[in-house]
Amino acid sequence: GQGDLPPEIWEKVKNHPCYSEQAHHHFARMHVAVAPACNIQCNYCNRKYDCANESRPGVVSEKLTPEQAARKVIAVASTIPQMTVLGIAGPGDALANPAKTFKTFELVTATAPDIKLCLSTNGLMLPDYVEQIAAMNVDHVTITINMIDPEIGAQIYPWIFYNHRRFTGVEASKILSERQLLGLEMLTARGILVKVNSVMIPGINDRHLIEVNKAVKSRGAFLHNIMPLISEPEHGTVFGLEGRRGPSAQELKALQDDCEGEMNMMRHCRQCRADAVGLLGEDRSAEFTTDKVMEME
Numbered sequence: 001g002q003g004d005l006p007p008e009i010w011e012k013v014k015n016h017p018c019y020s021e022q023a024h025h026h027f028a029r030m031h032v033a034v035a036p037a038c039n040i041q042c043n044y045c046n047r048k049y050d051c052a053n054e055s056r057p058g059v060v061s062e063k064l065t066p067e068q069a070a071r072k073v074i075a076v077a078s079t080i081p082q083m084t085v086l087g088i089a090g091p092g093d094a095l096a097n098p099a100k101t102f103k104t105f106e107l108v109t110a111t112a113p114d115i116k117l118c119l120s121t122n123g124l125m126l127p128d129y130v131e132q133i134a135a136m137n138v139d140h141v142t143i144t145i146n147m148i149d150p151e152i153g154a155q156i157y158p159w160i161f162y163n164h165r166r167f168t169g170v171e172a173s174k175i176l177s178e179r180q181l182l183g184l185e186m187l188t189a190r191g192i193l194v195k196v197n198s199v200m201i202p203g204i205n206d207r208h209l210i211e212v213n214k215a216v217k218s219r220g221a222f223l224h225n226i227m228p229l230i231s232e233p234e235h236g237t238v239f240g241l242e243g244r245r246g247p248s249a250q251e252l253k254a255l256q257d258d259c260e261g262e263m264n265m266m267r268h269c270r271q272c273r274a275d276a277v278g279l280l281g282e283d284r285s286a287e288f289t290t291d292k293v294m295e296m297e
């Protein structure tokens with residue numbers, strides 16, 4: 001139901017399968033993998049695969065040009081009527097590939113103006129693009145925030161690439177954290193709904209995520225999605241976190257419960273692929289490869 005939400009917020013969440021627990025039974029999302037590059041290194045990322053910040057790590061998505069992506073969106077929307085949201089979530093970082101990300105949004109808006117636009121980012125470049133995000137009517141942005149303490153960040157991020165140079169160690173995480181929190185504040189000030197994703201890494205940031213939760217709530221984040229580190233060998237090497245295990249289901253739930261009193265927690269995330277298509281938990285991407293989309297036209 002509508003709950004306590006103001007009407008203008010309800011309008012933005014009622015058809016979004018990630019922002020509304022109820023909506024995810026009835027509405028579908030799709031991702032297009034138009035963003036291959038990344039500007040930071042997360043220790044849990046294997047660059048051969050999809051960005052682990054939003055998408056299930058360890059799977060390889062078919063990379064598309066903005067034109068191919070827009071054609072795919074039309075093909076999917078005409079096949080799956082419940083398709084309400086287009087997200088760009090990798091396989092790298094949406095805002096490390098701004099030309100491709102915004103060109104895709106522009107093409108989709110021109111041909112399918114009813115589709116809601118969503119993007120996911122590590123946040124490093126976010127303050128620079130808030131104006132453009134607002135101008136393109138992107139209603140939903142996800143920022144992956146794994147720490148607010150650069151000492152903890154240094155154990156998660158070996159480097160960032162910013163202002164044409166590489167930063168490492170605590171300095172890198174200090175810049176990243178400042179940019180993430182500034183971007184969050186700028187988006188919420190414009191009425192754009194922000195979801196924060198955090199990857200729970202036992203022994204590194206698990207208890208610290210309670211502090212992260214408070215920090216993002218106080219800056220206006222709408223929803224917090226704490227996801228488990230996926231460290232099974234079949235998902236590829238987890239660099240710098242060798243030997244780290246993901247949390248158990250009970251450990252994850254306990255942390256979500258500890259944060260629940262502070263703000264809305266997302267508990268139905270399926271860690272989708274960067275080219276996922278369909279209802280959450282359903283993957284119809286194989287029906288919409290570039291070859292098949294061309295046949296459908």
Ligand code: CLF
Binds near residue numbers: 029088140
């Ligand atoms: Fe995609 Fe993410 Fe938008 Fe959803 S997914 S960019 S907010 S449209 Fe959703 Fe998938 Fe979890 Fe992401 S279930 S991985 S939270």
Ligand code: SF4
Binds near residue numbers: 038040045047051
């Ligand atoms: Fe990998 Fe995503 Fe981190 Fe970039 S932001 S290093 S693609 S997990």
